Amino acid sequence: MHAALWISKTGLSAEDDKLNSISHNLANVSTIGYKRDRPVFQDLIYQIKKQPGGQSSQDTVLPTGLQQGTGVRTVATQKIFTTGNLQVTDQPLDLAINGRGFFQVLMPDGSLGYTRDGQFQLDSTGQVVTSSGYVLQPAITVPTTASTITIGSDGVVSVLDAATGTSSQSGQLQVSDFANPAGLQSMGENLYRETVASGSATSSTPGINGAGGVLQGTLENSNVNVVEELVNMIATQRAYEMNSKVISTADQMMQFVTQNL
């Protein structure tokens, strides 16, 4: 009926997506290990109604053509893997990765999940688990009689036994790295899953070969920048309003035709 109706509709849905991701980011402003999303927009294909450079006669060509765009689409939401601020908590099982890498956890279905959320806890058997109860990989079991737990920057976990007063090693953490972390699939619960786009995980000792070191008693905050999100929200709202104004204008034009002809 009127091309502008459909074109502006694509604008509305894109701005809708953007507002969704802004509100998702703002909602996760204090989620440990959260990485903000950014929607990526792209102009849709152009319809060439008149080819520039087409022959207007045997000896002359059209200097300009007519290409009509068909709107916009959201091609992706991109995770922005900048490091969040570090927060010192002094809890022995609060861990942050200083640099590249992810903690690996065993999912209930047997696959591996990856996270930068380092709020670990002990379960009833003394295993180190995430807040959802997923076991950290490689599994580390802390003796029930342990009084203090120390985790070095290379991931070595040593515990002091309260009963005997001796110190012993309970294992060593590993971190996984990806060629393209932005290609990881978000699964919720602060976890990511490996995909073809991210490349396969390379597991290494923290602090070695470019993998980040482990910081004990520290958490990595969300990397959402509240001010930036609010500015984006204002811009998105206005863009939304303008696109809906085009729709209502186009609608009025159609109404005018039906009333006057």
Add this chain to the structure above:
Amino acid sequence: MDKLLFTSMTGASRAMQSQAMDANNLANVDTIGFKGDLQRATAFAVQGDVFPTRVMTQVEGVGSDFSKGALMTTDRDLDVAIQGDGWLVVQDANGNEAFTRSGELLIDASGMMRTRDNLPVVGNAGPVSLPPYEQLEIGIDGVVSVRALGQGPESLSEVNRLKLVNPDIKQLAKGADGLFRRRDGLVETADASVHIIKGALENSNVNAVACMMQVLSSARQFELNVQMMSKAEEMDRSSAQLLQLN
């Protein structure tokens, strides 16, 4: 029947078409690196054997608005914006070079640097491909250097240099995929004077207010033309009445 009806019709449909183009610009008001489309209307007289009163109108695209969009800082390593004039070069679906100003780059699983539409970014030494790295730096002149995994700061090495070009904008045309190309199809040579800004993106250059005004003014023109059509109908009706027998 009076041909006024048809003349007004071209006016009304021009208003609709121009509104569709403005709606497209407005829909892309948030698309990184987008360049708005410009348009103009031309008149062409229809010559007949009577008094020449019939002038039709048609919309023509006149290319793109090459003004700069606002810069937004994002602090992401792989976001680049071109400072002043110039373009990034990407390889399009057919393997030819095309230009874009949208610098939301990413590194895929095999280390290729790509744009958001998954097209490889072209450097002076072919498509940019990076080894696994710990730190990436893109210099103001487009030099891409990385510190490989597990290496110290002394081992920062240059991998490639983004191909930055600055063709004459009169030579550029937007393709159906939104990328720009030279009209004559020649390969553009790299221009060392083009500079980039790292950690920033160039927003769409669409002026939302101007676009909105255009949409509204097209709507009024449309209504005027429709009004003319209804006048034409009225005139027809009156002349029919004159000839009625009773």
